[in-house]
Amino acid sequence: MRLTNWYTHPADNRYHVFEFRNAEMAEEFERDLVAQGIDFEKAPIERDQSGEGVLLQFGIHRAAFKDALRVNHLLHGRHREPFIGHQGLRWAMLLVTAGMIGLALMGWMQS
Numbered sequence: 001m002r003l004t005n006w007y008t009h010p011a012d013n014r015y016h017v018f019e020f021r022n023a024e025m026a027e028e029f030e031r032d033l034v035a036q037g038i039d040f041e042k043a044p045i046e047r048d049q050s051g052e053g054v055l056l057q058f059g060i061h062r063a064a065f066k067d068a069l070r071v072n073h074l075l076h077g078r079h080r081e082p083f084i085g086h087q088g089l090r091w092a093m094l095l096v097t098a099g100m101i102g103l104a105l106m107g108w109m110q111s
Helices: 023-036 062-079 087-110
Strands: 006-008 015-020 041-047 053-061
Antiparallel strands (some): 006 015, 041 053
């Protein structure tokens, strides 16, 4: 099980593979790579038996891996949802955390 959408190519460790199951994100990743001037190879694989659609893979040479990883992180950052979706709950968690830190500092100063 992979926690990231990239891995070292199993047959040639000079390349890293980025996988996308969402066609729109894959197209945007491709546009960002072209805009950054990063060379890549693209290999779409149809997944018709499982019904999951298309798995798009991009092969990037390890010399450009750090730049491609930055593009990948920025892409996922643009498309992610907030960790806590409800704004009121976000502020409540922030205030409770700030209160706990304040109490801890007060206790430390009194001891």
